[in-house]
Amino acid sequence: MSRNDVLVDADWVEAHLDDPQVAVVEVDEDTSAYEKNHIRNAIRIDWKRDLQDPVRRDFVNKEQFEALLSERGIGNDTTVVLYGGNNNWFASYAYWYFKLYGHQDVKLLDGGRKKWELDSRDLVEQVPTRPATTYVAQEQDASIRAFRDEAVAAINVKNLVDVRSPDEFSGKLLAPAHLPQEQSQRPGHIPSAKNIPWSKSANDDGTFKSDEELTELYQEEGVDLAKDTIAYCRIGERSAHTWFVLHELLGQANVKNYDGSWTEYGSLVGVPIELGA
Amino acid sequence: MCGATTGGLSREGIDVSKETVIEGTVSKDGVPVTGYVRLLNADGEFTAEVPTSATGAFRFFAAPGSWTLRALVPGGSADRAVVASLGEVHEVAIAV
Numbered sequence: 001m002s003r004n005d006v007l008v009d010a011d012w013v014e015a016h017l018d019d020p021q022v023a024v025v026e027v028d029e030d031t032s033a034y035e036k037n038h039i040r041n042a043i044r045i046d047w048k049r050d051l052q053d054p055v056r057r058d059f060v061n062k063e064q065f066e067a068l069l070s071e072r073g074i075g076n077d078t079t080v081v082l083y084g085g086n087n088n089w090f091a092s093y094a095y096w097y098f099k100l101y102g103h104q105d106v107k108l109l110d111g112g113r114k115k116w117e118l119d120s121r122d123l124v125e126q127v128p129t130r131p132a133t134t135y136v137a138q139e140q141d142a143s144i145r146a147f148r149d150e151a152v153a154a155i156n157v158k159n160l161v162d163v164r165s166p167d168e169f170s171g172k173l174l175a176p177a178h179l180p181q182e183q184s185q186r187p188g189h190i191p192s193a194k195n196i197p198w199s200k201s202a203n204d205d206g207t208f209k210s211d212e213e214l215t216e217l218y219q220e221e222g223v224d225l226a227k228d229t230i231a232y233c234r235i236g237e238r239s240a241h242t243w244f245v246l247h248e249l250l251g252q253a254n255v256k257n258y259d260g261s262w263t264e265y266g267s268l269v270g271v272p273i274e275l276g277a
Numbered sequence: 278m279c280g281a282t283t284g285g286l287s288r289e290g291i292d293v294s295k296e297t298v299i300e301g302t303v304s305k306d307g308v309p310v311t312g313y314v315r316l317l318n319a320d321g322e323f324t325a326e327v328p329t330s331a332t333g334a335f336r337f338f339a340a341p342g343s344w345t346l347r348a349l350v351p352g353g354s355a356d357r358a359v360v361a362s363l364g365e366v367h368e369v370a371i372a373v
Contacts, residue, residue: 033328086326117351118312118349119351165325166318166320173339176325177316177339179338180291180338181340204354
């Protein structure tokens with residue numbers, strides 16, 4: 001696995017907009033962004049409505065994921081290119097989610113929607129249709145998803161990488177600063193976690209930094225890349241971005257995304273919490 | 278639009294007394310422009326980013342203290358410093 005296998009640039013996407021083997025998929029935190037406009041021939045996946053169970057806090061099951069991809073016209077051999085706003089947070093989350101259910105050929109558009117817009121590339125309103133498929137998913141790959149007990153057991157044992165902003169890590173903020181701050185959970189971070197904000201792995205335009213810069217970043221912050229790593233944030237989308245960096249770009253084995261993240265951990269009764277930088 | 282400020286974003290449903298709001302508009306050559314605004318903390322670390330509305334408006338829910346706003350638009354960027362406090366709405370106009 002190398003950068004070229006998992007990342008494409010805007011020129012590549014523009015050259016494949018009419019390629020039926022390629023499905024360009026927009027996934028945004030603001031699920032209405034697609035309705036305003038989107039890359040031509042891109043379809044939408046709504047990270048909330050399509051990927052979350054409507055009642056329990058968990059993902060849709062294998063059969064529901066199969067039905068979703070079949071209906072959207074994504075086949076098992078389709079090259080899926082994901083992009084979105086917010087520096088690809090939710091596109092990275094969808095990437096990790098596609099990998100969780102075993103989709104082989106999935107890539108991210110480097111820089112996502114922001115770089116596309118800042119480059120003044122074309123966006124359209126027309127919604128395309130893709131012929132339905134019969135998609136067959138794999139069972140969830142437990143090697144890339146961490147649950148709460150594993151996060152607690154990782155304290156002082158594995159690398160815990162908290163990718164939220166420094167002010168969320170220290171407990172000053174409870175959510176990213178574009179969201180209201182009133183939340184039910186306690187502020188702070190998991191003891192022994194290192195704060196390496198996702199933003200340090202990206203340039204201002206949302207593209208990923210070079211492999212050399214990324215390796216140096218994690219080494220300088222004292223992450224022993226030989227050890228197993230669990231990344232977390234608030235709800236698992238920014239940590240999917242860091243999972244992508246560590247697992248897909250840098251090729252680190254044994255990296256998991258804890259999607260329960262702070263909204264779960266900070267609500268658990270009796271677990272240790274650290275405050276401050 | 279109920280609760281809207283002139284040219285800005287609606288405050289409907291937001292209890293401003295419990296938030297530290299930094300909001301405003303981005304313009305280029307005197308005209309509102311769409312793009313992105315980043316919020317950097319006192320150490321210059323990235324804290325948040327929002328796309329602007331069609332009228333160039335943006336909003337953050339920050340914490341009391343010193344912040345820097347960085348506007349990114351096609352072909353340009355600009356920084357503005359702001360000191361924010363709880364329960365107040367800090368209006369910042371950014372010209373790129």
